Amino acid sequence: MGVTERKEREKAEMKRLIKDAARKLFIEQGFEKTSIRNIADEIEYSPGTIYLYYKDKSELLFDLHQESFQKLIEQFQRVLNIKDPFERLTVMGRYYMQYGFENPELYELMFLMSSPIETIECREEIWEDGRGAFNMLRQIVRECIDAGYFKIDDVEGTSLMIWSAVHGLVTIHLKKRTTMFEEGERIPRLQHAYERFVELLKGSI
Amino acid sequence: MGVTERKEREKAEMKRLIKDAARKLFIEQGFEKTSIRNIADEIEYSPGTIYLYYKDKSELLFDLHQESFQKLIEQFQRVLNIKDPFERLTVMGRYYMQYGFENPELYELMFLMSSPIETIECREEIWEDGRGAFNMLRQIVRECIDAGYFKIDDVEGTSLMIWSAVHGLVTIHLKKRTTMFEEGERIPRLQHAYERFVELLKGSI
DNA sequence: TTGTTTTACTGAACACTGTTCATTTTATTT
DNA sequence: AAATAAAATGAACAGTGTTCAGTAAAACAA
Numbered sequence: 237m238g239v240t241e242r243k244e245r246e247k248a249e250m251k252r253l254i255k256d257a258a259r260k261l262f263i264e265q266g267f268e269k270t271s272i273r274n275i276a277d278e279i280e281y282s283p284g285t286i287y288l289y290y291k292d293k294s295e296l297l298f299d300l301h302q303e304s305f306q307k308l309i310e311q312f313q314r315v316l317n318i319k320d321p322f323e324r325l326t327v328m329g330r331y332y333m334q335y336g337f338e339n340p341e342l343y344e345l346m347f348l349m350s351s352p353i354e355t356i357e358c359r360e361e362i363w364e365d366g367r368g369a370f371n372m373l374r375q376i377v378r379e380c381i382d383a384g385y386f387k388i389d390d391v392e393g394t395s396l397m398i399w400s401a402v403h404g405l406v407t408i409h410l411k412k413r414t415t416m417f418e419e420g421e422r423i424p425r426l427q428h429a430y431e432r433f434v435e436l437l438k439g440s441i
Numbered sequence: 442m443g444v445t446e447r448k449e450r451e452k453a454e455m456k457r458l459i460k461d462a463a464r465k466l467f468i469e470q471g472f473e474k475t476s477i478r479n480i481a482d483e484i485e486y487s488p489g490t491i492y493l494y495y496k497d498k499s500e501l502l503f504d505l506h507q508e509s510f511q512k513l514i515e516q517f518q519r520v521l522n523i524k525d526p527f528e529r530l531t532v533m534g535r536y537y538m539q540y541g542f543e544n545p546e547l548y549e550l551m552f553l554m555s556s557p558i559e560t561i562e563c564r565e566e567i568w569e570d571g572r573g574a575f576n577m578l579r580q581i582v583r584e585c586i587d588a589g590y591f592k593i594d595d596v597e598g599t600s601l602m603i604w605s606a607v608h609g610l611v612t613i614h615l616k617k618r619t620t621m622f623e624e625g626e627r628i629p630r631l632q633h634a635y636e637r638f639v640e641l642l643k644g645s646i
Numbered sequence: 647t648t649g650t651t652t653t654a655c656t657g658a659a660c661a662c663t664g665t666t667c668a669t670t671t672t673a674t675t676t
Numbered sequence: 677a678a679a680t681a682a683a684a685t686g687a688a689c690a691g692t693g694t695t696c697a698g699t700a701a702a703a704c705a706a
Contacts, residue, residue: 239703243653268555271692282656284695293693348553348616350473363620370621387644388637396613396634397606397641404609405601411553415568416575429601432593436602436641439592448682476663487685489666498664 305365336406510570526584541611
């Protein structure tokens with residue numbers, strides 16, 4: 237019987253339908269302003285139906301969480317051909333910031349939201365994506381150290397410091413804490429601050 | 442007539458009562474889980490009463506926002522006696538992180554929340570606190586440059602970079618994105634990363 | 647094809663949320 | 677003491693996430 241297989245396929249399709257609608261609404265109008273009922277309306281089903289495919293809103297967010305990390309890691313692939321590890325690290329940071337600026341809601345979901353977390357049941361899985369991305373950073377930092385960049389052999393500390401700096405720049409912008417600068421100057425200022433940070437790192441040979 | 446004056450005093454007292462209850466509940470159980478009704482219950486008044494003193498929840502948050510910045514700036518006062526500007530900057534950063542770790546909900550209100558913002562009416566006031574704090578950073582960075590620290594004379598870029606780095610470290614912790622480290626190691630790791638950052642800055646003379 | 651069972655979906659209902667406003671209670675003034 | 681002004685109430689509105697008895701549709705069996 238191919239029935240069970242078709243059913244599975246249909247179930248996956250329905251999940252995709254829900255997720256696509258959710259992503260669309262989230263990106264358009266933010267997480268807080270998007271309700272289950274909005275999503276249900278969008279796909280022309282009743283609110284209850286969504287709960288047949290996702291046990292709650294958190295699980296739906298978690299699904300998008302995974303997808304978003306996948307997208308970020310794809311961005312990082314573009315960097316693999318760069319031979320010099322420090323140059324690779326630098327460009328990776330630029331892509332990271334670009335991703336944050338271009339996908340504010342997804343970035344929020346990945347690094348700022350509490351919702352998809354807190355649920356005790358998905359205690360381990362939720363972190364794997366983030367850990368995967370952080371491991372990529374660790375590896376490059378390792379390579380940089382081996383190639384003679386960075387005085388001190390401290391992969392953990394250096395990685396955490398680098399991530400924080402870039403994450404901080406993105407967060408300051410996404411959370412609109414850059415009003416000390418004029419409207420159009422904000423992103424350039426943050427990008428400039430990033431380049432200053434890179435110079436600082438470069439100087440620590 | 443001293444009546445109007447007493448009335449004013451009573452009004453201020455009532456605002457204080459509401460704010461204290463709100464702060465208590467926010468710190469205890471977070472912003473999202475604290476409702477106007479919770480606050481009303483806490484002070485043993487009806488929900489409607491709160492709206493006689495604060496026009497909406499945002500305004501109440503804004504009040505706490507101001508207070509929180511005041512508290513942070515108080516922390517920074519402890520640093521004024523340090524003569525060497527770079528040493529002062531360093532210790533200021535440590536106090537900033539400490540403040541964030543010790544007051545997660547207030548930090549969220551100050552640097553992460555969207556709620557007290559967005560309301561168009563409080564468009565300017567809300568930013569003044571943040572700008573004030575950032576100006577303190579600017580000034581110290583200025584002093585550092587004048588004292589011969591930092592190769593390049595770039596107050597804006599350097600200030601923004603420094604704030605981002607520290608803000609990133611705090612945010613990573615508050616938003617629980619440090620599961621790559623063991624429970625008890627997290628804050629020490631972040632503090633270590635900060636010290637690494639300071640070394641980096643120090644090296645850029 | 648018909649009857650039975652399994653699956654999919656619905657939408658009303660529950661307990662919440664922020665906010666408003668007619669009504670009542672309390673305080674002040676005449 | 678009566679009239680006025682101010683303060684507090686709590687029911688009501690429109691919204692939220694979530695549940696679940698009931699219905700409709702599809703799959704299976706005779």
